[in-house]
Amino acid sequence: MKRAVNIEDLRRRARSRLPRVVFDYLDGAAEDEITLTANRRGFQSIQLVPRILGGGTADLSTQILGHRYAAPFLIGPTGLNGIYWPQGDLHLARAAADAGVGFALSTASNMSMEAISAQVDGPKWFQLYPWGKPDFSKSLLDRARAAGYSALIITLDSLVGGKRERDLRHGFSHEIRMSAPVVLDGLMHPGWLASVWLGRSRPRFENLVAFLGDGASDKELADFTRSQRNPHFSWEDVRRIRRQWDGPLLIKGVMCAEDALRARQEGADGVIISNHGGRQLDGAPATISVLEEIAGCLDDGATVLLDGGIRRGSDVVKALALGAQGVLLGRATLYGLAAGGYDGVARALSMLADEMQRTMIFTGCGSTDDLGPHNIARPCRERDRASPERE
Ligand SMILES: Cc1cc2nc3c(=O)[nH]c(=O)nc-3n(C[C@H](O)[C@H](O)[C@H](O)COP(=O)(O)O)c2cc1C
Structure with missing residues (x-):
């Protein structure tokens, strides 16, 4: 990890260690990947107001859903983490706990929620996909509660899968199928091949083994997830899950004020503004571009998180x-x-924390509570309109 100084360096290392099919699953997005690019451009187009002599330290700690975290970021839910590194979910959860930040486990994880909670003490959330009939989600929720997951995320931007063309070209859909190019590519990445592919067991959807039995193969479980997609999932199902889950509940995939308000009306504690990292609707706007409007329409009690x-x-x-x-x-x-x-x-988390701390000091903010619209550089005319006393 020496010499990796930013996330892009880690991305380059990931690209060289992983076979193309695996890297493209991680890195890719839907169709022309316009939304993937928009998410980055959205952040890059925003400028911050530098402030001088605002103090030389900054406290990154933040309260989210009643828990104080060391920094305002958490590792979000991602499926198939075991195809990058053996026990990938465990490494993510442990690194998050060691850094004092949160972690959310996906329905589609490669380690079961019980295995993660037995080995990691930090606060954990569980993410549910809108799959299956009511008894499918009920059984996952009962297990998540019993295993000590404190909050629930329902991801609602995925009634159908996005058209991820890199995956389609590789013939990749939730499990790696052996073909001549894939085998050849694997052989050219011996570190990955030895650890993940020839390791103790193939990554499979461990949370779902309970539905098929212990002997289920990675392929059978991948077929099962595809068969469980439920395009009829509706707000009525959200209400049902709200009744079944007594802890905090967040709706992930919200991209407009109407859906955010509806989520709140249906009893959600908050929303995660997300376009699934550009992996679902290509052409959706950058998440950062819709944040102000969505946050502005919600009541003070609502939790508003964002990714992308x-x-x-x-x-x-x-x-x-x-x-x-x-x-x-x-x-x-x-x-x-x-x-x-x-x-x-751990390196990715510490890089982000270090960069965040510097940025806060450069913008004159000693704590996350100090951050607000005044930190955003806007054209002078707009600023004049926002502060009439300057006129
Ligand atoms: C490889 C990969 C797998 C993902 N799997 C899930 C998942 O299982 N559940 C979910 O809610 N979101 C999933 N997401 C979406 C992420 O939670 C998150 O919304 C997105 O990655 C944020 O964009 P970013 O990767 O540009 O930061 C996945 C994203 C990636 C890249």
Whole structure:
């Protein structure tokens, strides 16, 4: 991990360690990948107001859903983490706990929720996909509660899968099928091949084994997830889950004020503004571009989190300044995992914390509570309109 100084360095290492089919699953997005690019451009187009002599330290700690975290970012839910590094979910969860930040486990994880909670003490959330019939989600929720997951995320931007063309070209759909190019590519990445592919067992959807039985193969479980997609999932199902889950509940995939208000009406404690990292609707706007409007329409009690394109500590500062209480990391920590297992994830988290701290000091903010719209550089005329006393 020496010499990796930013998330892009970790991405380059991930690309060289992983076979193309695996890297493209991690890195890719839907169709022309316009939204993937938009998420980054959205952050890059926002400028911060530098302030001088605002103090030389900054406290990154933040309260989210009643828990104080060391920094306002958490590792968001991602499926198939075991295809980058053996026990990938565990490394992500441990690195998050060691850094004092949150972790959310996906329905589609490669380690079961019980195995993670038995080995990691830090606060953990569980992410549920809108799959299956009511008894499918009920059984997962009962297990998540029993295993000590404190909050629930329902991801609602995935009634159908996005058209991820890199995956389609490789013939990749939730499990790696052996073909001549894939075998050849694997042989050219011996580190990955030895650890993940020839390791103790193939990564499979461990949370779902209970539905098929212990002997289920990775392929049978992948077929099962595809068969469980439920395009009829509706707000009525959200109400049902709200009744079944007594802890905090967040709706992930919200991109407009109407859906945010509806989520709140249906009893959600808050929303995660997300376009799934550009992996679902290509052409959706950058998440950061819709944040101010969504945060502005919700009541003070609502939790507002955001993800999509976070690669710099300054991105986190911008999101908080525009109304988010925290952000979720997707690819940033996955690049770290794929580059170097636990050490790579820990490195990604410490890079982001270090960059965030510098940015806060440069913007004169001693704590996350100090962040607000005044940190965002806007054209002078707009600023004049916002502060009439200057006229
Ligand atoms: C490889 C990969 C797998 C993902 N799997 C899930 C998942 O299982 N559940 C979910 O809610 N979101 C999933 N996401 C979306 C992330 O939670 C998050 O919304 C997105 O990665 C944020 O964008 P970023 O990667 O640019 O930071 C996945 C994203 C990636 C890149």
